[in-house]
Amino acid sequence: MATDVMPAHSEPARPEDNYLTASRGFMSWAVTLDHKRIGVMYLIGTMTAMFLGGLLALVLRAEHLSGNPNTLPFVTHDVYNQLFTLHGAIMVFLFIIPSIPAALGNFILPVMLGAKDVAFPRMNLCSFYLWIIGAIFFVCALLTTGLDTGWTFYTPYSTNTSQTNVVLATFGAFILGFSSIFTGLNFIVTIHTMRPPGMTWFRMPLFLWSLYATAIIQVLATPVLGITLLLLAAERMFGLGIFDPKLGGDPVLYQHFFWFYSHPAVYIMILPAMGIISELISTFSRKPIFGYRFIAFSSMAIALLGFLVWGHHMFTSGQSEMVTIIFSVLTFSVSIPSAIKVFNWLATMYKGSIVLATPMCYALSFLFLFTIGGLTGLFLGALATDIHLHDTYFVVAHFHYVMMGGTLVAFIGGLFYWWPKMTGRMYNEFWGQISSLIVFVAFNLTFFPQFVMGSRGMPRRYYNYLPEFQVYHVLSTIGAFLLGFGLLLAAIVLIVSLFKGKKAPANPWGAATLEWQCTSPPPLANFEKTPTVGNPYDMNSVVWDPDTESFIRRGDVPTVKDEATPAHS
Amino acid sequence: MATAVEPHESHEDGHDDWHHQPFSAHHFENAEQQFDSGKLGMWLFLVTEILFFSGLFCAYAVYRSTHPEVFIYASQFLDKYLGGMNTIVLIFSSLTMAWAVRCAQLGQRNGLVTLLGVTLFCAALFLGVKTFEYTEKAHKRLLWSGAFVKATDIGKKSQVFEVGKPLPKAEFEDRVMASLETIKKFWWFACVIPLVLIGIGYGSGSRPWRTTGFAGLISIIGILAGIWISIEIHHAQHGGDHAVGHGDSHAVAEHEGEHAEDGSGEHGHDETAEEKEAAEIDAEALAIQEKTGIEAAEAPDSILGEMNDAIPAISTPVDTTPDPNAPRNANLFFSIYYFMTGLHAFHIICGMIAITWLMVRSVENHFRPDYFGPVDFVGLYWHIVDLIWIYLFPLLYLIGH
């Protein structure tokens, strides 16, 4: 890491080169140190993981079309356990946690900051390969015995009972943890030391603030997961005894350790999404963001408070009443900064000239879905209701509203938003909007019924159900397939744009952040000369220029010539 | 980041030609930015290390507060003199490391290489002592909780290793013995590897190979020296009469083995099985005793031969009477002990690799007053590893003394 030294190479890149065309061949990608290429590789990787996890989810939902044991002949109760475990583990560890920071963040952070790269490019590449290795471990577990512990690996089931390859999966998660730590560490250092002159902390776009807050959680929380998983593996392999009551250990200690990481981890998932939304709402309302400092500081507040509430996952585990009450109170406090953000976004839109481009459609979906998810979190954080709702579909619906309705939707919004920058191509706006509409409707169809059946007592992770729940399950299954279709449509729109899309101008949306000052796609070194740093949300600083079909800086010689946009090949 | 390093500042003005210097990374503006980034990165890494260990300290705190008697009872089996010596060795190595950083800042190559070598030697010494401690404990069967429990009670089918499997006691000792025998037979291999490296280095005129070889040699000598010193310390304390201290230590394992089975609920017939087993063990132990007696006499290496002598388990008959004073679940202490010190030892090994790498680079004269970041960063890492031990030592060794 600290050894990121390499021979200086100062040959000037040819102006028509962008990061995609600067060099060719497999190796030029496999050993690249360019944050943009690493971001793109991460993007492909995480999307593959999501596709896999999504397929598993569809099988799960299909099984629930009826309450009979064998709706799908190959899904036995054992297979069912494996399906939901792998779905959860893949989605959490391989997709959601790395998706926004490592894929979009890697690409955008240095450009937005005005830096040439992240501070430790080799560590960045290493992080990607760790991700690959972790993924291989997961796939091995999947192909050998599967995994049936639930994504939470609760002891003593995972150590004493499960017949599957728990150790393999734990090591996979352990390695993925390091991948995540490397990304976080890199981002913190980059933001601290690589800001160009003029880029003060309070001129940083909010996406960077949110990545910074995320990185803090990644660095502080993930090592605890690492040690927990090591202990778990040692427990299972050698019978260490720390989590085994028979040997004097305590299985609830495992839960404490696990949630000490995993609650902050839910903020690893949502904070970057909130950052994206701040960018999207401001850009497409053509208004400066309302309450910049509040949003920035609320990210930090979430990062810190997030460490204090893990006990709300264990209200029924027999922890002392006093502790339970304290955790409940703290849980309520953590929702305050989230609410602050929502109000600020709404205030930003107020009297703005809202442009319903695809990213904005996703951002609006986010607002709606995340709000529901966050509010139902309060139901769960309240002691009396949680005793009833714990481990029911209500919890499932809650975390899907925040993780999928929040993070995934924001991720797709961000992907549409930065797609022209990343690929140099514009996608088809109409079909993009349609995809967002389908995703929004289908999402609610899938998960809203789960709130209802959960509150009526349908337990989560059950293979069968009573007839009275059938209608909700069927609705949910229909929604799930529709949702799958919506996401597929979004993917198709993006992929088609690679071949058919118009060439993207430098700044198609009229945003004022730095990444729009360089060409689309950016040149290898991001900026030929250090960019001018201004207020990131001053929408008046750019004007539409019909000649280049792009926004350009007002009264300014364009820093980057748009004609120079290279042909994408 | 405050860097507080003067040599560095004198360089600041010259950052025009910075990009032409050998170890400049292209995406940094100047050497200072590169150094600051590295340093901040290293500090963050240290934070993750601390949090990594914090889980274990937390587990320690929980069990120490819920089972204080276990900690007080079991920690008497740790040798505070060995632990104390290791503490001094590590503190001394931190001094030499800090001094090495200073040498790098001042551009004193020879001092740098020598001090790195001393640090490496101390690290190896530490590992040697730990090797002795682990081996001795394994012989006394002072192991983690699950080591004596039936395989069916802990991890199942897909276990990767079979360590958790209960070994009939005789077989258990046989195995420990066998592994020791293997080490005894092949320990010189470990010396051969660095010698070969040195050979390659001289043969091909490659300095990096040679340096790596020498570093390896230092490490191995250090480890052997560590083992030898611990044997001396051990002898000095027990005066050759091991049986006394040994008897009750044995009891923990026995006792625990039983308790674990009690807990599992399927016993009754186990009692007789155990007795039978015990009889078997005595016989086996005698046989082994004879075997090892011979082997130890003709052991090629005096150090490892002596190690056998110092470790009494095999040479004394197995005492199967449980210690009436042993608290329930006493082996939990050893679970924590092995995990914490094991993880720490792993960090020492990583540190040794890093120091070797520094030695190679400093022999190559890579470090100069305006470029010494890596030495500084590894130094920081070394201090944290040291610091963790400084907490581990009292927490594990000095309870109830």
Ligand code: HEM
């Ligand atoms: C607005 C603030 C939030 C509050 C007050 C909140 C509260 C809770 C509570 C109390 C539970 C435990 C329910 C139970 O098991 O009985 C829970 C579960 C969960 N929450 Fe949240 N939550 C919030 C936001 C989030 C966010 C933003 C995410 C992710 C992006 C998230 C992801 C999860 C997950 C994954 C679980 C279930 C874990 C499991 O048992 O498998 N939550 N939440």
Ligand SMILES: [Cu+2]
């Ligand atoms: Cu939580």
